[in-house]
Amino acid sequence: xxxxxxxxxxxxxxxxxxxxxxxxxxxxxxxxxxxxxxxxxxxxxxxxxxxxxxxxxxxxxxxxxxxxxxxxxxxxxxxxxxxxxxxxxxxxxxxxxxxxxxxxxxxxxxxxxxxxxxxxxxxxxxxxxxxxxxxxxxxxxxxxxxxxxxxxxxxxxxxxxxxxxxxxxxxxxxxxxxxxxxxxxxxxxxxxxxxxxxxxxxxxxxxxxxxxxxxxxxxxxxxxxxxxxxx
Amino acid sequence: xxxxxxxxxxxxxxxxxxxxxxxxxxxxxxxxxxxxxxxxxxxxxxxxxxxxxxxxxxxxxxxxxxxxxxxxxxxxxxxxxxxxxxxxxxxxxxxxxxxxxxxxxxxxxxxxxxxxxxxxxxxxxxxxxxxxxxxxxxxxxxxxxxxxxxxxxxxxxxxxxxxxxxxxxxxxxxxxxxxxxxxxxxxxxxxxxxxxxxxxxxxxxxxxxxxxxxxxxxxxxxxxxxxxxxxxxxxxxxxxxxxxxxxxxxxxxxxxxxxx
Numbered sequence: 001x002x003x004x005x006x007x008x009x010x011x012x013x014x015x016x017x018x019x020x021x022x023x024x025x026x027x028x029x030x031x032x033x034x035x036x037x038x039x040x041x042x043x044x045x046x047x048x049x050x051x052x053x054x055x056x057x058x059x060x061x062x063x064x065x066x067x068x069x070x071x072x073x074x075x076x077x078x079x080x081x082x083x084x085x086x087x088x089x090x091x092x093x094x095x096x097x098x099x100x101x102x103x104x105x106x107x108x109x110x111x112x113x114x115x116x117x118x119x120x121x122x123x124x125x126x127x128x129x130x131x132x133x134x135x136x137x138x139x140x141x142x143x144x145x146x147x148x149x150x151x152x153x154x155x156x157x158x159x160x161x162x163x164x165x166x167x168x169x170x171x172x173x174x175x176x177x178x179x180x181x182x183x184x185x186x187x188x189x190x191x192x193x194x195x196x197x198x199x200x201x202x203x204x205x206x207x208x209x210x211x212x213x214x215x216x217x218x219x220x221x222x223x224x225x226x227x228x229x230x231x
Numbered sequence: 232x233x234x235x236x237x238x239x240x241x242x243x244x245x246x247x248x249x250x251x252x253x254x255x256x257x258x259x260x261x262x263x264x265x266x267x268x269x270x271x272x273x274x275x276x277x278x279x280x281x282x283x284x285x286x287x288x289x290x291x292x293x294x295x296x297x298x299x300x301x302x303x304x305x306x307x308x309x310x311x312x313x314x315x316x317x318x319x320x321x322x323x324x325x326x327x328x329x330x331x332x333x334x335x336x337x338x339x340x341x342x343x344x345x346x347x348x349x350x351x352x353x354x355x356x357x358x359x360x361x362x363x364x365x366x367x368x369x370x371x372x373x374x375x376x377x378x379x380x381x382x383x384x385x386x387x388x389x390x391x392x393x394x395x396x397x398x399x400x401x402x403x404x405x406x407x408x409x410x411x412x413x414x415x416x417x418x419x420x421x422x423x424x425x426x427x428x429x430x431x432x433x434x435x436x437x438x439x440x441x442x443x444x445x446x447x448x449x450x451x452x453x454x455x456x457x458x459x460x461x462x463x464x465x466x467x468x469x470x471x472x473x474x475x476x477x478x479x480x481x482x483x484x485x486x487x488x489x490x491x
Contacts, residue, residue, distance in 0.1 A: 130325050131327060134323065134396075137283070138400075138403060140341055148340065153331060229330040229384070231330050231331075
């Protein structure tokens with residue numbers, strides 16, 4: 001029985017890991033773009049981005065999951081009921097209910113990009129102006145200053161808060177169960193219904209522990225690797 | 232021939248006037264010290280000449296090339312002026328070394344990035360990079376750090392860090408080198424090594440402008456001294472004239488605070 005359960009849970013955990021990794025792939029760069037937006041000198045962009053971050057951080061991720069999953073389908077349904085030749089509404093009519101996994105990925109990526117963006121912003125703004133000024137008097141361009149001088153210092157600064165947020169993400173993936181993405185907790189819960197077993201649900205905790213343990217080790221390694229300089 | 236000419240330079244931050252019309256010129260190979268109390272505008276003057284601040288009005292010429300002119304508003308022309316600014320080096324009070332790079336890489340980084348634009352970069356990459364390394368080593372040797380090439384800034388003392396930053400500025404081959412209170416962030420026992428380095432540069436006829444609080448050093452090394460007070464040049468002359476026999480009562484009052 002133990003082996004059967006382990007196998008079933010591993011399958012669910014595969015979805016969890018997939019959701020986790022793909023969220024990172026999208027949210028890490030997206031967060032940097034959002035952080036540039038929230039630091040923009042163009043006021044309308046800055047306030048638009050900051051309002052968006054406020055909404056995303058100020059509402060539950062669970063609610064965002066539900067909205068991303070259902071709303072496109074509802075809009076499509078409404079559009080199909082309209083009798084119109086409007087191109088835009090016809091386009092909306094092609095919207096169907098989203099794939100569950102894709103919906104979860106979109107919601108997670110947007111949500112985490114907003115959290116990451118604030119960490120990036122904190123990191124970027126903490127680098128002393130003197131670094132940019134030194135680059136400027138040495139004739140470097142602004143992008144050169146950012147990518148060759150500032151970025152690595154920012155990375156070093158944000159590793160602790162980032163590892164915190166990323167470890168939270170591992171566990172937040174279990175929220176995807178809300179829209180029936182078959183992740184590990186869903187797999188564990190299934191045994192209650194099918195076999196009357198409760199322990200597989202508790203057993204899922206071990207998977208999270210191992211996952212977060214590995215991440216902790218990775219982050220410690222990165223921190224150690226960057227310890228040769230101080231900022 | 233004067234290598235630096237500043238004419239009627241003013242700078243305001245909001246409604247606060249920090250520079251109220253500064254004019255002076257400097258001959259090639261001379262050393263100019265700028266003294267004055269905090270808030271008198273010395274650092275702002277330096278930052279305006281280096282392009283870290285944009286002056287409100289006036290004109291700055293380096294080696295007969297205009298680097299700033301408030302009458303020019305055309306964006307393309309302004310950009311071209313920025314290019315002329317590269318003839319000026321600046322050594323900061325807080326060093327501003329790049330912490331993730333070794334002493335050697337701190338000196339070579341800007342040169343290596345600039346070299347990428349050279350048309351022969353792809354063909355001669357190795358030779359070009361080696362040449363840059365050799366140049367950097369030459370300047371680090373000049374400031375007495377040839378044994379610290381591969382050390383990171385955090386492994387160096389404050390004085391050594393400041394010497395790396397001097398080597399970094401020198402490697403850009405500036406026509407004028409500016410120092411913004413180069414010893415103010417250092418322990419008294421470390422200021423000596425920086426002053427010695429600057430003295431050596433003076434012997435090599437490097438044109439330098441030094442904002443400093445080291446009066447004895449200013450007296451010793453400078454050809455000219457400017458005393459700034461409340462955004463204007465209150466007194467300008469030889470070290471003898473300004474530091475030993477000041478005419479302006481404000482200069483006298485300022486120097487008195489140092490003698491105590």
